[in-house]
Amino acid sequence: MNLPDGNRQAPTPQAVSPEALEIILIGVNHRTAPVELREKLGFTDTETESALITLRKLAFIHEALLVSTCNRVEVLITTDQPETAKEQIPSYIAEWKAISVSRFKSAVYIYSGNDAVRHLFRVTSSLDSMMLGEPQILGQVKAAYKHAVETKTTGVILNRLLHKSFSTAKRVRRETGIGGHAVSISYAAIELAKKIFDSLADKSILLIGAGEMAELAVEHLLRSHHSGIICVANRTFSVGVELAGRFNGTPIRFEEIPETLASVDIIVSSTGAPGFVVARDHIKPIMRRRKNRPLFFIDIAVPRDIDPAINRIPNVYLYDIDDLQGVIEKNINIRRKESVIAERIIDEGVVRFRNWYKSLDVVPTIVALRDKLHATAEAELNKTMHAMDLSPGEEEALKKMTDAMVKKILHDPTIFLKNPGVHRNKSAYLDLTRKLFKLDNEF
């Protein structure tokens, strides 16, 4: 946690009660800003750091965090002057990135309070991503948070908020299927292969032709601890040799394809050939030689390379680009359905965070502290009185004494909490008090 004095160097005009501090999130994302604008807005690590340092120097900003990915730039702050912040921060960003303020402001969204918290949770849980449920965003927000911590621009509120957003994101991933089900061609192909073959590790692959998607699919296959053979066939043999070198495979000539089919298991095809590269008649005798071990064809080419009639041969499976696209669309729909559950989890997280945030107010903390001390004193008092045989007058005197003790003990802390002094972060003290006396059950 943030130590009371350590992290805050920015001069705060006066100690602000946390209820006067507002959480504000200002940003643009792939929905509000076109790519031409987004590509101008990207912050490198050093730029992020200098931006955070600039923000920290602003009197009205207490804590700050900056997230920059290719699909979004978001600034998250706590401030005691929300209106000033909403007005000035977009101008700062536009200025740093040398774009017109009006252009930037037309794309910007500003959330405050609960809405800002919810937006952050949705971003971290990948509900706000271009590809719903993609896993990178959590890491990106974590990296942004690390930067902010290193630049010392976070305090007790953002620390808590970010940790809450990470745990919410993990819960979403664990309890919903939002991250499951492949939504890219290459992953969909691998998911299919895994339903045909039990393990892909020992399966041999034949790559026919070249092409980004086909190569991606092969690369994904290789990542699953692959130890089988990889053959690469290309019309231009030299291209095949080069590609085979990249995958640590064997280049073969186009004429060798039918022969090779007897020994490989997965065929990824993506040539520019006008007709079929593999015909149905090729396969029938080969299946006999393979003793019917399954063959899986992935045809990414348009026009298609593999005769669609092949899918009707027993133990031969063929998926073309449209089939894979169909699989992906279904999976995206599943993710959309799962996002409803995710929104509920996020709502829960927002409520929890809000409760904690409210508790950072002085009055409830002092009340809670007083109640706790009184409860402890009363319990002990009752125990003692129970054991002794006292007259009503004596009991009354003892009660008065404990009440007076609790009051005296509380006197100084109460005054301190109400006014910890200039330059000091009151919410950190309140948080510390709540932790020290365990005033919250949920931590």
Place this chain on the structure above:
Amino acid sequence: MTAALIIIIFLYMSSSAAYLGYFMIQAKILQPVAYSVLMAGFLLHTGLMGYQYVHFGHIPVQNLHQTLSFAAWAIAGVYLLLRYRFHLKILGAYTAPLATVIMIVAFWIPQTTGEPSNILNSIWLILHVVIIFIGEAALVLAGGTGGLYLLQEHAIKTKNTRFFFKRLPSLELLDSAGYAFIITGFTLLTIGLVTGFIYAEKVWGKIWSWDPKEIWSVITWLIYAALLHERLVAGWRGRRAAIMAIIGFAALIFTFIGVNLFLEGHHNEFTRW
């Protein structure tokens, strides 16, 4: 004994519900629950049969009620045993309900306690019955695995990747597990038949008496033998192997139940009610 039967049925039924729930909504937690409950049911079932053995003085396969109960016990036991070797957790959604249904049927069939006869007391008969039942249970599982294979194969071929595709394991796993079940079942079936012949030779003085059950057992055996032969020689795997496993399963059921209903023979008295 009735109380024990009801508890066993209840446990099998709960396990079935958990397995079907695991299959439908795919909540991972349900699977160990289903497994444990099935295990509890199986252990109690084992206890009950042990009690019956002591009580009657011979293995409890005297009437159809006991025979069915024995079959359900064997199916549950073989599944519990094979599950870890083949990670076919989803097969529980087939096994547990099957055991439940068999037990419920057994429960409704009146228990006619026939004359305890000496012919049930030979070691050869015990071997014959136990081995055949365990082997047949493995073949029943093979039939179920074949069914799952056909469902999954259909899903992949027709490119319908929604329901079964997500829930069922890979074709290769289903195929190799089914194959292993058949090898196990076939081996035990063979041994069971041989011990049966030895027993027949001891009791009736001849190993073969053209009893319908004997004939159908041999037919079933031949179907599985053909399946294994074709797999080894011609590479009958996948779809054909799955279909054959189901055909074998059907023949098995007929041998087990149908023969007694439609045909006469010396096995009848054990499956009469």
